Amino acid sequence: MLQGHQSWIFPNKPVILSTGTVAGPFEANGAIAHDFDKLHDNLWLGEDSYEKAQKVLIEEAVTIAIEKEKLTKEQITFMLSGDLVNQLTPSSFAGRTLQIPYLGVFGACSTSMEGLALAAFIINNRGANYIATVASSHNAATEKQFRYPTEYGGQKPPTSQWTVTAAGAAIVAPQGIGPVVTSATIGKIVDMGISDPFNMGAAMAPAAADTIEAHFRDRQLPFDYYDLIVSGDLGKIGLKITRELLKEKGMVYSDEQFQDCGLLIYREGQPVLAGASGPGCSASVVYGHLLKRMSQGEFKRILVVATGALLSPLSFQQKESIPTIAHAVSIERGVNIE
């Protein structure tokens, strides 16, 4: 149901019934390695291309989430999936394997929450029995497509971010035990004129601030309603700018209250420059690490603000600035029987 200008509330309490998170070797050395369901010790996953490896990440994440609840894939009504690869190639091929009726979604790194928002809306309104929503990225597939093959060893400035190799899947259902998706805010495209693809955090910060402000305005909530606001992958620079933009609106958050998935996934000292990025970043950090901390009672209410830089190699070559977007989804415990 629409609330305010651009938000949905979900009074029927769609539940995140289970999740599956799968990642690569770099994440296996990261700060939250123990929160993934499966870790791979090389980037190939036994495939002969990085894109096929990414397809396997998706298939595994969805399958793990399904099997945790002892469901079968025939019981899943729809699969929502998106990724950064041209024409969502890994998602489409995973959809072919899984044989679940499929909706492709795209919002660059905001894809994770675009998928969860739509899944929760559909479930809230009895449009499915179960939905699998999944977002993924693969470091080498992304580098090859957007920048240079990693084998070239190209150098990057300190403002750039490291694309996560991971897939995160959630099974959303009308009832059951799990955290509840309570609302979502769909973002507008914001472009403040930044055209440097090695500084996407700064480009995305105004979109994050815009969606957060819209969320609190639409839902008429006090700015400190959530125990944690977590951005998708703003990295160090984008996080700092977003906090400053919100401060100007009177929304002041501590380091504890406002964190970033792109700064949670890796260990201090891993060479990730300004932090992590990729649709698989927020998907796996939220569905793995953060929901685990929620289930342990650390947070009751979180707002996930997944940010996306909607550039393409083509728009960069055509000297366009970077359009950005952010979608926010609130996840709460204790609003339902758990």
Next chain:
Amino acid sequence: MLQGHQSWIFPNKPVILSTGTVAGPFEANGAIAHDFDKLHDNLWLGEDSYEKAQKVLIEEAVTIAIEKEKLTKEQITFMLSGDLVNQLTPSSFAGRTLQIPYLGVFGACSTSMEGLALAAFIINNRGANYIATVASSHNAATEKQFRYPTEYGGQKPPTSQWTVTAAGAAIVAPQGIGPVVTSATIGKIVDMGISDPFNMGAAMAPAAADTIEAHFRDRQLPFDYYDLIVSGDLGKIGLKITRELLKEKGMVYSDEQFQDCGLLIYREGQPVLAGASGPGCSASVVYGHLLKRMSQGEFKRILVVATGALLSPLSFQQKESIPTIAHAVSIERGVNIE
């Protein structure tokens, strides 16, 4: 509301309040030129790249649809858009111009009905006041990306299809005067092993047949319920195969009862080989030509089955076969006050 395995019914009768269709010079010489709201006499639309021209097609189609109903873009709750260009570049940049909260969707040429299905579901469940759903393609942008720049003059086999330069937009609303979106069926990915990107009609035919069968099974309708079933863009070859596949299931349709958007848009003698394709094909043929014929009383009930070939240049290079999908949406007159 879910009906059967993979279909939604829309008891609250979401209405297609208005539409906007814009196309290029090749379509201006086609069979249904008079049904477009705006035609351009060259492929550039005053821009310096074909992708930017496609962005303008989207902006114009959405703006025309909004203005026909004397709405403003601030009144449109969400915009759903998708296209064939990497990372949905034209859609994202049109979203930046229009400043409507934005959801990117992708299903190749099935994008048109993926967008309409989701828009109708959201409107049916009071998730928006108005939604603009739009799909588009641009012949030269598509050729450049998937095949070769058109300037090369590459030759094609007779099984290949011609990508339409067009955008089709619909404004979906909870009430008002217009045809009603009554149901939708979300397709599964089907891949029968065809890997020739110059024969996408044959590749997509089994997906079309699968979704049509699912639609009638889920909705428990007689196979001749609709006055017209129209596929997105199967072309001559795909249409023939689909009809044969359905005949094997006992669903026999005449040439009048089952047509193809890819065969409606151009004139006999235009050099389009097996027919037209592209997300802009079904979007503009349905929202322009077919809804006009509906409003003139020619059809009361139509089922639009938009088919998509989910290949990418990369999956082709990696010698993969072509995963395909089809989404079906039923549009009916007389189920509401008009």
